[in-house]
Amino acid sequence: MTQLTGRPILGAPGELGARPVLSALLAGVRTALIGLCVVTVPVLGLWVVTPYADGGADGTLRLVAALWLLGHGAPVLRGAAEAPLSVTPLLLGLLAVGQLVRVAGRVTARSAGRPGRGGAPAVWAGYTAVACGVVAQCAGPGEFRARVLPDLVVVALVAGAAVAVGARPRGAVPLVTGVLERWLARLPETVRPTGGAAAVRVAALAAGGGLLAAGGLLVAGAALLGAVSTSGSSEVLAGGPAAVAGVLLVSLVLLPNAVLWGAAYALGPGFAAGEGTVVSPVRTVLGPVPDFPLFALFPEPGAGGWRLAVCVLPALAGVVPGLLLGRAAAVGGGRTGGRTGGRTGGRAHARLDGRTGERVPWSAPATAVAALATGLLVGSAAAGLGGLSGGALAAGRMAWLGPVPWWTGLAAAAWVATVAAPIAVLARARSLRAAGGRAPLLPGVLTVPARRSALLLRARAHAAVTRLSGIRSGDPDSASDADAADPAP
Incomplete structure (x- = not known):
């Protein structure tokens, strides 16, 4: 019962x-x-x-x-x-x-x-x-x-x-990591960031978040600086509370589109607002656009050169990925033991020193390759999202509004890779220097920690002093003991 x-x-x-x-x-x-x-x-x-x-x-x-x-x-x-x-x-x-x-x-x-x-x-x-x-x-x-x-x-x-x-048990994360790991495994060993798929993925997420933040900041700044036209606002207000609420709802559902358009503007290529138009920091060519508050955020043709300053936002978005990759390069890769999602179901491990059992840091070229992979991943995502955020409002002149996908992807990849690569290399060298090791330029030149180097030099100095004292005193046993105590290089 x-x-x-x-x-x-x-x-x-x-x-x-x-x-x-x-x-x-x-x-x-x-x-x-x-x-x-x-x-x-x-x-x-x-x-x-x-x-x-x-x-x-x-x-x-x-x-x-x-x-x-x-x-x-x-x-x-x-x-x-x-x-x-x-x-x-x-x-x-x-x-x-x-x-x-x-x-x-x-x-x-x-x-x-x-x-x-x-x-x-x-x-x-x-x-x-x-x-x-x-x-x-x-x-x-x-x-x-x-x-x-x-x-x-x-x-x-x-x-x-x-x-x-x-x-999938953990969503798309193992799939992306597995694709990255298989792509990185095809590179030559001298430039391969072993076990770096997780670090590249995290750095790409940081770069993408920075670009989206740049786009959102640009949209918010344009609104706060009074880019909304007075005439358009008065026409909307004249329609009554229902018209205002309708326009606000449509603007809300299109707000992610506006953020992506702002990110494309900050990257440089900008976006189109109809046939024969372009809105970018370099130049703005606008024709008649529909009366809509988000379209009123477009800069006027011949606007001041201050808009070129927004191009620094993608550069700032590449700083954090560079620091993350530099830290991962100093410790020899990201988190190990995660499934790569490959055909063999293997696991991604960082390369280990055969003598000490410690992780071998990435070389400087391998760190730069990881930054390049991050840029390519971000560029692919930017191209896809740029294509999704645009579309047609009508036939003819309004047949396409939004970023050009492949231009946006190329600009995002170039910005992230160009900024993140030198920062990652410098951050790697600084982390290794702070840890007391020396940064290898190529794989195979193993890193010797400072404590191990100090003990080795101290033992050799002690053996040399013992050998000299034995020679001076004429005791051959002391000299032979010193030779035996001298550690092999």
């Missing part, structure tokens, strides 16, 4: 493998519905409080579906002219992907060790089923229209990637 009362009744179907799959399927449906509610509640609230609203509830729900699809990167068509709308509100995308990763991780951990696994695919299936309904609701004629097959494929791919990351 105690076993029956202490055992949950709902646990019996789980042993047959039916309930975990059904629970995971419902978890995917619930995750998609939560994302829809995040969009639906404020949009419907604005529609309710807006006097003389243009459209009815059907048009409002269509707008909700379009925003949900745009948050996943699925483009929609707008108006009777079917103008493309593909600017992804990254805040909605981050919320959707974050929820999927968390739910997939929880479902995978819960179904581990049980028969009838399949929690992660079931989460994906439930999420995609809701996406089918959203696409069908937004597919008919109206102000916003979804393209059924392309939009459904995009949502399914995004959901599949998020679920795959969440289903």
Whole structure:
């Protein structure tokens, strides 16, 4: 009786493998519905409080579906002219992907060790089923229209990637570390930062955070310096509280896009604001832009040269990665013993001195290679995020807004590698000097700690004094004992 009362009744179907799959399927449906509610509640609230609203509830729900699809990167068509709308509100995308990763991780951990696994695919299936309904609701004629097959494929791919990351025991970290370790292992031994994948990953995260902070600081500074036009603000205020709240909500969901645009501006290439336009520290060429507060942050053509000062922000973002790599180089790599995720399932170990058993610090060229790998990793991420943050607002002149992905990636990689490499080499030399060792220029020249060197020199000096005293006294036994006590080099 105690076993029956202490055992949950709902646990019996789980042993047959039916309930975990059904629970995971419902978890995917619930995750998609939560994302829809995040969009639906404020949009419907604005529609309710807006006097003389243009459209009815059907048009409002269509707008909700379009925003949900745009948050996943699925483009929609707008108006009777079917103008493309593909600017992804990254805040909605981050919320959707974050929820999927968390739910997939929880479902995978819960179904581990049980028969009838399949929690992660079931989460994906439930999420995609809701996406089918959203696409069908937004597919008919109206102000916003979804393209059924392309939009459904995009949502399914995004959901599949998020679920795959969440289903891994530790997310995407082992995957990135394994790819880095395999790439570094192909380098010649003289320039190979052995066991440095973890250090490169941490340095890349620090550099990426610095670039995002630079972009956010630039956006905040432009707003505080009064870059918002007075006319645009007065028109928004004239629309009443509902118009102001709507503009604030749209600005909020596009704020991550603005931060990435600011980072591209600070890196140098800048971004486009339509066909034939460019916004960068060097020059600004602007045409007519839509009346929107975030667009009012654009600098005026011929603005003062003070904007060139923002180019120092990416340089500052490369300082911390250089210091981190220098510290890792001085101790012979990052944390050892972590799985690399390679085909052999091996482990990444730092190279050890065969005589002392201590870690061998990286050489100066290997430290520079680690900085270069950090720059390449940051550049790849910057190119991808730059492409995601841009898109089209309409056909013709507004066919592309945002950073040019490959220019942004090249600039980020160049800034980080150029700044981090010399700082890492100097930090490595300083750390080795502070630890009492000498910095090897090439691998194979082993580092001798100061304490061991002092003991060795003291023993040799004592043997030399003993040998001299034995020769002067004419005692050959003392001289032979001194020769035997002299340690081998």
